[in-house]
Amino acid sequence: MPGGQRLTRRPTIVDVARVAQVSKGAVSFALNGRPGVAEHTRERILTVAAELGWRPSASARSLSMRRAHAVGLARQPELLGADPFFPPFIAGVETVLAGRGNVLVLQVPRNAAAERDGYHRLAADGRVDGVFLSDLRVDDPRPSALAELGLPAITIGRTPKSLLSSVSLDDRAGIEDAVTHLVALGHRRIGHVAGQQHFLHGRARKATWRRVVRAAGLPTNLSVTADFTASGGARATATLLDLAEPPTAIVYANDVMAIAGMAVAASRGVSVPDQLSVTGFDDTELSRHLCPALTTVRSDALGWGVAAAELLLDVIEAASAHGLARPDRPAQSAQVVHLELPPAQLVLRDSCAPPPSPRPRVARR
Amino acid sequence: MPGGQRLTRRPTIVDVARVAQVSKGAVSFALNGRPGVAEHTRERILTVAAELGWRPSASARSLSMRRAHAVGLARQPELLGADPFFPPFIAGVETVLAGRGNVLVLQVPRNAAAERDGYHRLAADGRVDGVFLSDLRVDDPRPSALAELGLPAITIGRTPKSLLSSVSLDDRAGIEDAVTHLVALGHRRIGHVAGQQHFLHGRARKATWRRVVRAAGLPTNLSVTADFTASGGARATATLLDLAEPPTAIVYANDVMAIAGMAVAASRGVSVPDQLSVTGFDDTELSRHLCPALTTVRSDALGWGVAAAELLLDVIEAASAHGLARPDRPAQSAQVVHLELPPAQLVLRDSCAPPPSPRPRVARR
DNA sequence: CTGAAAGCGCTTACAG
DNA sequence: CTGAAAGCGCTTACAG
Numbered sequence: 001m002p003g004g005q006r007l008t009r010r011p012t013i014v015d016v017a018r019v020a021q022v023s024k025g026a027v028s029f030a031l032n033g034r035p036g037v038a039e040h041t042r043e044r045i046l047t048v049a050a051e052l053g054w055r056p057s058a059s060a061r062s063l064s065m066r067r068a069h070a071v072g073l074a075r076q077p078e079l080l081g082a083d084p085f086f087p088p089f090i091a092g093v094e095t096v097l098a099g100r101g102n103v104l105v106l107q108v109p110r111n112a113a114a115e116r117d118g119y120h121r122l123a124a125d126g127r128v129d130g131v132f133l134s135d136l137r138v139d140d141p142r143p144s145a146l147a148e149l150g151l152p153a154i155t156i157g158r159t160p161k162s163l164l165s166s167v168s169l170d171d172r173a174g175i176e177d178a179v180t181h182l183v184a185l186g187h188r189r190i191g192h193v194a195g196q197q198h199f200l201h202g203r204a205r206k207a208t209w210r211r212v213v214r215a216a217g218l219p220t221n222l223s224v225t226a227d228f229t230a231s232g233g234a235r236a237t238a239t240l241l242d243l244a245e246p247p248t249a250i251v252y253a254n255d256v257m258a259i260a261g262m263a264v265a266a267s268r269g270v271s272v273p274d275q276l277s278v279t280g281f282d283d284t285e286l287s288r289h290l291c292p293a294l295t296t297v298r299s300d301a302l303g304w305g306v307a308a309a310e311l312l313l314d315v316i317e318a319a320s321a322h323g324l325a326r327p328d329r330p331a332q333s334a335q336v337v338h339l340e341l342p343p344a345q346l347v348l349r350d351s352c353a354p355p356p357s358p359r360p361r362v363a364r365r
Numbered sequence: 366m367p368g369g370q371r372l373t374r375r376p377t378i379v380d381v382a383r384v385a386q387v388s389k390g391a392v393s394f395a396l397n398g399r400p401g402v403a404e405h406t407r408e409r410i411l412t413v414a415a416e417l418g419w420r421p422s423a424s425a426r427s428l429s430m431r432r433a434h435a436v437g438l439a440r441q442p443e444l445l446g447a448d449p450f451f452p453p454f455i456a457g458v459e460t461v462l463a464g465r466g467n468v469l470v471l472q473v474p475r476n477a478a479a480e481r482d483g484y485h486r487l488a489a490d491g492r493v494d495g496v497f498l499s500d501l502r503v504d505d506p507r508p509s510a511l512a513e514l515g516l517p518a519i520t521i522g523r524t525p526k527s528l529l530s531s532v533s534l535d536d537r538a539g540i541e542d543a544v545t546h547l548v549a550l551g552h553r554r555i556g557h558v559a560g561q562q563h564f565l566h567g568r569a570r571k572a573t574w575r576r577v578v579r580a581a582g583l584p585t586n587l588s589v590t591a592d593f594t595a596s597g598g599a600r601a602t603a604t605l606l607d608l609a610e611p612p613t614a615i616v617y618a619n620d621v622m623a624i625a626g627m628a629v630a631a632s633r634g635v636s637v638p639d640q641l642s643v644t645g646f647d648d649t650e651l652s653r654h655l656c657p658a659l660t661t662v663r664s665d666a667l668g669w670g671v672a673a674a675e676l677l678l679d680v681i682e683a684a685s686a687h688g689l690a691r692p693d694r695p696a697q698s699a700q701v702v703h704l705e706l707p708p709a710q711l712v713l714r715d716s717c718a719p720p721p722s723p724r725p726r727v728a729r730r
Numbered sequence: 731c732t733g734a735a736a737g738c739g740c741t742t743a744c745a746g
Numbered sequence: 747c748t749g750a751a752a753g754c755g756c757t758t759a760c761a762g
Contacts, residue, residue, distance in 0.1 A: 055489040060739035062424030081452035091442035094473035108459035124420040230654040263656035289595040291628035425755035
């Protein structure tokens, strides 16, 4: 009758070995599903481990495997708060991580310098095996810094030079459809309230608006750069509405700015959509419950998180197989892959209508 | 000339010892600021460590210290997304953790069962030294489960039975002030759109509304329970407005529901604040940029995060001093402390006005 | 004040 | 197919 005892401390692998009457090594092999243990023995070991409530010590595994089984994500507090994209993205990430025995370490650095230090420290301490890089900027120094550090990493969105593997989702499709929709409704003066232009997505959205508006032969000088916040969106909207010839439609780079913009319009007695059409971006839960309900752009943030986590774990796997211990050859060089998810989609609701002016409708059907 | 070499692998404590010409132990003592090393020697060791770019291995430290230097926080995806409270709270938590050499592990469990398993696993794997418990529910089984598990934990908000230390911030003050404000404006029919009543904060807000309204001799049957989401807030608002005698003011349990409620009012031609006064809760950035700007309740989420992290780290410290290895005596029993932060405050803006009816104003000055 | 050694709980070549 | 042993990189009593 083996195993008749109760342990008062956390059971370890030697407890399991003793009760199952095998060696420590055999237990480890059995529990990790490696060959070299008879089927019958393996079952006994697993049973004992379960009975004892044994779980491997994360730090012991980490130390011997040189693997933290953890990945990192840093995000500055402003972005953490402002962005409805983040929660479902994280939820997607976590699903995958949990399924593959990994854990998410979240950093909230105060600024860019703190963020860089944070990544260095996580790497140097062996706290994480890899990191996500999000909120990509123009000429972002982080991808190459990370590549040099030898820390496996992927980017959320794709940088022009692409030193790192990435998973991206084309925002441009949504903006393009929004502008096209407005043009089809007959608008000839379509404005844009942009996000910070040092962010890749802020820039891409603006560039797309510009390209499509120009292709339609419409003026491209109706844009104001804001910052994805409500106050920025409100100010930018006021600027556009103060123009001698204000736009009859505004494409916003996110929902929050669009909502604040609608409030500015309302406060001036400009009715949406009769006198001003408006589109947002993000499809926040609130957007469909506005009056009028907001036409916006939706992307699959959860799916993005799932894909990103899977890719990062694969990159980590590949890097360690490739020999992490060779700083002369960056781990990333193994193979750079760029995943592309289904593009963002326009969600039609009630905030767009034909322009108010007596101008002839130029709807091209 | 010691130290003339470059290491290709991660430097360890033995590299530092070799270069500084001392023992491993001395290095460890010097780096941890413990007595037993001559000042002169200590300095040399620190210099060498810095030159070599040495950083302690997190897993090695964890293994020998039986401390993960990490804390956990689990939050279900719906809550993660809906709640503007969370980002600044996390930012506050992270500031403290980073300053004390700890790290935040974020879990996003799909449901209550997954959450419980998640905490168990984090504890059993030794991934974290303690956890935050947020989104407290009525008769929440988690505090006692955690206490039994022996995992150090604190609650965000205080449970009635209070097995665990806690840090809370009184929401009720904000609601009370909101109702009082509306009463002073002359409202006699003040409604409430509540959050889920199985959440402690949802329940507390409703109870406070009820108490203050009753104390003023006003009807207490004008509340609808929703769920903190825009769609829930919209539905609840419609229900109230459909009443034979609808309220002239509505106190919402959060901003999102208030904004959706304002949209419902607008869609019915009910003007805010002339025909309907409205208050929110959270002071989201958007709230001041609405039309009309939303009167709401603000609490210091960042400060809450700071206080919570400090308390949790202290509790962990105390528990390990107290002898974590004694499951017969729960670690928590050491000392239970309840921190109370400055209460939430009403932020007056433009969404409240005297009621429209010809009723005499009963403003009590 | 300092050094040599054991130990934390795993994994993994390496012999049998 | 299995077992004994070394090693991961720290910390910490314990002798000197």
